[in-house]
Amino acid sequence: MSHKIWLMEGLSSQRDIINGITSTAKKHNYNVSIYASHRQSRNEILSLADHALIEPNDINQRLEFILSTVKKYAIQAIHTGRHAHWFEAHRAAIEPSGAHLTTGARDVAMLDLADDKVAFAHHMKSLNLPVVPSLRVDSPVQLRELIARKPFGDLPLCVKPVTGIYGMGFWQFDESVSPMAAFTHPDARRVKAEYYLQALEAVDSMEPLVLMPYLPGPEYSVDMLAENGKVLAAVARRKEGALQYLENSGEAFELAQACAAAMGADGLINVQTRNDASGKPLLLEINMRPSGGIGYTRFSGVNLPGLFALRQLGLISQQQVLDDARRDFTPATVRALSDVVAYNPVLSNQVQ
Structure with a gap:
């Protein structure tokens, strides 16, 4: 019997998820x-699967596309990383088809909470x-006032959008850097506060920002498989410079799991923490979806995407996952490298 x-x-x-499951x-x-x-011609992704499909761009066609695909191919489980809110809102229409749906949570409210970094912190x-x-910062005037007030004492400050992914829009205020730092070394994400404020004041409107103290670290990114x-x-991936150290214990590891439990996380998700000056980990955010680095965790011997698929397809029990994760883990050190793959413009595995 084929499990789909x-x-x-x-x-x-x-x-990485396809490779892990395979x-x-x-x-x-x-x-x-x-x-x-x-939705796009991402053949470098789709070619790895047994069968590939192109999703409709029109949101009004999405539900019918899902239901007809599930019926035609007897799909048993669906995982979505994008459009999680839409999928969760349509869970009641999708799951009667026989396919179990994973969106990162079982409640739209929890997805909303995870997306709002300030509301998440308060919760x-x-x-x-x-x-x-x-x-929360809603105007340049408010940000200028907060910076002058030093709400976190003498700790350095940083900002990022209240909602956002991939760390886009993150900047640390640093008065020691050159006025050109944001242009000559943008990956360092450091800028003088005054130059940031001038740019912010020059735009017609701004997205809400979150102002936080910048902590010394290290930062932890904890990838998890959770069920409700x-x-x-x-x-856990402890990030220090270019290296990441894979761990399965410690304060950050335990804190991330407590956060996932509190948020009712469901599926492959990620929690990020960062240590303060005393070495204590503090929560940064939760992503109710797989992280960009989930593939790195396989070097520990724990294949989170694979375990996820086996659970969704009913092939192993929760206890077996718990036992396997404990037994198979081995500490490891990894370094991310850029790579290139061949791109075939024709999908030989595409189905309708």
Whole structure:
């Protein structure tokens, strides 16, 4: 019997997830068929699956496309990384088809909370979970006043959008850098506060920002497999310079799991923390989706995408996942490298 899982368009890591599932199915000799889809011609992703589909761009066609695909190919599980709010709002229309849906949570309200970094911080604080202090900024005038007031004492400050992904829009205020630093070394993400304010004051409108203290670190990115708030497997990546150290214990590891439980996380998700000057980890944010680095965690021996697929297809129990994650983990050090793959403009595995 073939077990069928459908990976719909995600924000990142779709290739790594496909590879992880393929590896696990082969290792355990399970007959798993992977369907992958995207709205764009991402053949470098879709070609890795057993079957590829092109998603409609028109949102009004999405539900019918899903239901007809599930019926035609007897799909048992669907994972989505993008459009999670839409999918969660349509769970009641999708799951009667027989396919189990994973969106990152079982509640639109939790997806909304995760997307608002200030609301998330306040919620974590209300639960007595240590979190980076966060202030919402709605205007350049407000930001200028807050910077002058020093709300976090002498700690350096940083800003980023209240909603956003990939760290886009993050800047640390640093009065020691050159006025040209943001142009000559943009990847350092450092800028003089006055120049940032001048740019912000020059635009007609601004997206809300979150002002936070910049903590010394290190930063942890904890990738997890959770089911309705219960964490079944997790691997922490401690980031120091170009290297990442894979761990499965420690304060940051435990804090991230407590956050996932509090948010009712469901599926492959990620929590980020950063250490303060005393070495205590504080929550930064939760992403109710796979991280861009989830593929790195396989070097620890724990294949989170593979375990996720086996659970969704009913091939292993929760206890087996817990046991496997504990037994298979080995500490490892990894370094990310840029890579290139061949791109075939024709998909030989495309189905309609």
